[in-house]
Amino acid sequence: MKILAKINWLYSTIIIFTGLLVKIILFPFLPRPYASKVASWFIRTLIFVHVRKVGRVDPEAQMFIINHQSELDIGVMESSTAKDLAWVAKKELFEIPFFSLAVRLSKDIPLERESKSALVALLKAAKERIDDGRSICIFPEGTRSEGGKMRPFKPGAKLIADKLELKVQPVVLVETSRYFSTKRFSARPGTITAVFMDSFTPDRHDKMWLKHLQTTMQETYNRYAEQEGA
Numbered sequence: 001m002k003i004l005a006k007i008n009w010l011y012s013t014i015i016i017f018t019g020l021l022v023k024i025i026l027f028p029f030l031p032r033p034y035a036s037k038v039a040s041w042f043i044r045t046l047i048f049v050h051v052r053k054v055g056r057v058d059p060e061a062q063m064f065i066i067n068h069q070s071e072l073d074i075g076v077m078e079s080s081t082a083k084d085l086a087w088v089a090k091k092e093l094f095e096i097p098f099f100s101l102a103v104r105l106s107k108d109i110p111l112e113r114e115s116k117s118a119l120v121a122l123l124k125a126a127k128e129r130i131d132d133g134r135s136i137c138i139f140p141e142g143t144r145s146e147g148g149k150m151r152p153f154k155p156g157a158k159l160i161a162d163k164l165e166l167k168v169q170p171v172v173l174v175e176t177s178r179y180f181s182t183k184r185f186s187a188r189p190g191t192i193t194a195v196f197m198d199s200f201t202p203d204r205h206d207k208m209w210l211k212h213l214q215t216t217m218q219e220t221y222n223r224y225a226e227q228e229g230a
Contacts, residue, residue, distance in 0.1 A: 005186035012047045012180055012187040016071060019043035020102045027105045033084040036106060040078035048189030049076075049179055054224070055196035057081045061169035062130055065157050067150050067217060068139035070176035072192070077137060077171065080194055086129040088122070088138040088156065109136070111156060119159060126160045136160060140210070146177040146184075148225060153214045162204040169199035172217050174224045193224050 023039035030038070044051070049072065057080065064085070066077065078085060087103070091110040094100050109125045112118035126136055138160070140153035161168050174193040181187070197220065202209045 002186075005184075005188065008187040008189075009180070009182075009185045013182075015046045016043055016075075016180075017098075019075070020099065023102055024105065032106070033078075036078050036085070037082075040075040043072075043075050044079055047180070047187065050191040051076055051080055052191050052193045053080060053196065054193060055198075057083065057196055058167070058169045058199040059083075060167055061135055061199050062164075062166040063136040063138065063157070063161055063168045064171050065138060065140055065168055065213065065217075066171045067173055067221065068141050068144050069146050069173065070144065070180045071182065072176050072180045073139070073173055074137075076173060076176065076192055076194055084134045085137045086126075086134045088126075088136060088160075090142075091118075119156070122156065123160065123163055127164055130164060130166070136166070140214070144177070144183075146181060148175070148221070150214060150218050150221070153210050155210070158202070158210040161202050165201065165204070167199055167201050170197040170213060170217055171195065172197065172220045172224070174221060174228065193228065195220055195224060 019039040019042045022042050023035045026035040026038055064077065066073065074087065087106070087108040088111050089103060089108055091112045094103055094110045107129070109122065109129065111122055129136060138157045140157040141151040142154045143151065145151045160166065172195040174195065176192055179188055179190050179192060197217070
């Protein structure tokens with residue numbers, strides 16, 4: 001079974017990179033965000049991953065706050081909504097050959113982690129994307145967490161939502177690392193549950209709202225993970 005998982009991982013990795021190439025090729029010919037949507041559906045279809053949506057995408061949501069386990073997470077979100085998404089990603093990703101071209105074409109937002117001076121640039125970029133009719137997507141954990149327990153949420157999401165007074169929709173992706181994991185070099189087909197929670201406009205004077213949101217998202221994750229494991 002471990003050998004089969006590794007073979008599936010290698011196959012899925014090739015499909016993911018091919019999907020990025022498809023996005024890059026299509027980008028000059030299709031209006032945004034269709035190149036990203038086509039690439040996401042291409043990847044999902046060929047690695048045999050389906051998505052079960054719980055709840056609905058709020059058409060007025062300006063920011064999606066999402067837990068992060070797998071490289072599949074972006075494709076799951078892109079293919080689950082018709083909205084034009086702008087992803088906040090660590091600056092290092094914008095410097096990796098080939099991958100950097102994909103994120104730059106999409107005008108995603110680089111985040112220099114642990115840099116207070118970069119927060120001004122982050123806010124400016126986020127406002128530009130919002131003014132352009134796009135929705136911000138952010139993984140507040142800052143990196144992947146495969147164990148089922150979310151890492152502490154970093155303050156970037158709160159800063160953007162508070163300063164720009166955005167309507168936020170939390171999204172819980174359940175056990176996506178089960179279907180693709182670069183840490184374990186494993187992959188498998190199956191159905192991923194994406195829970196679209198109720199959207200809200202945070203009270204900017206509530207310093208704890210992001211921490212409370214993490215607790216609620218973790219409880220939601222645990223509930224659906226337990227159901228799927230039953």
